Amino acid sequence: MTATETRSTTDVAADHVAALRPTIDALAAEAPRLASWGGALADRLLAGGRLLAAGNGGSAAEAQHLTAEFIGRFDGDRRPFSAICLMGDAAAVTAIGNDYGFDEVFARQVTAHARAGDVLVLLSTSGRSANLVRAAAAGRSAGATVWAMTGPGPNPVTEAADDALVLPGVGANVQEAQLVAIHALCRVFDAVVRERIGATR
Known part of the structure; x- marks a missing residue:
């Protein structure tokens, strides 16, 4: 390619999609973990537990x-x-951030809401967000089970969690694969719930 030549926008798009394939392949190998999480989540929520979730951006x-x-x-x-969803209450997030600092915006909510038997899911492409590390510590202190979905490890968020889904790739591709992981988790959860109690219409 000469200095005057540029890559086509089609090439840029194709390269992005191609870069996702190794991340999705790694996710496919994590199917047993997602199946285990989905079954455990069904156990917890059917018993009256709650799901809490947090991430940035x-x-x-x-x-x-x-x-x-x-x-x-x-x-x-x-x-x-x-x-x-621990970002859903804008007043709480901004009040905590203003009074205690951004590193505490999730941990303080986890301390308020989480109980033994709950599940806390932390999502991060970098795995290095201090507010998620502190949320993990608060969740474990409350007796909740903490799961992390992150990009390449080891990283502080996975080390603070009870279990982690760690995927290779750049941030954008990891985030795209995490959505697939979320849907796979939901599909397992729904299948287990349907098997146990049937669909409620």
Whole structure:
């Protein structure tokens, strides 16, 4: 390629999609972990536990997507389950950030909401967000089980969690694969719930 030549926008798009393939391949190898998580989550929520989720930026949106699937529905009609997105309360997030610092915006909410038997899911592409590390510590102190979905490890978030789904790749590709992981988790959860109690219409 000469100095005057540029790559086509089609090449840019194709390269992005191609870069996702190794991340998705790594995710496919994690199917047993996602199946285990989905079954455990069904056990916890059917017993009255709650799902809490947190992330920053695009991962905040994915955490909100995750909790919405449990309050609403994913794979057919069923009863709603308790799921709290820790970015959803703007007043709480900004008050905590203002009074205690941004590193505490999730940990303080976890301390308020989490109980033994709950599950806390932390999403991060870098795995290095201090507020998620502190949230993990707060979750474990409360007796909740902490799962992390991150990019390449080891990293501080996975080390603070009880279990982790760690994927290779750049941030954008990791985040895209995490959405697939969320949907796989929801599909397993719904299958287990349907098997145990049937669909509620």
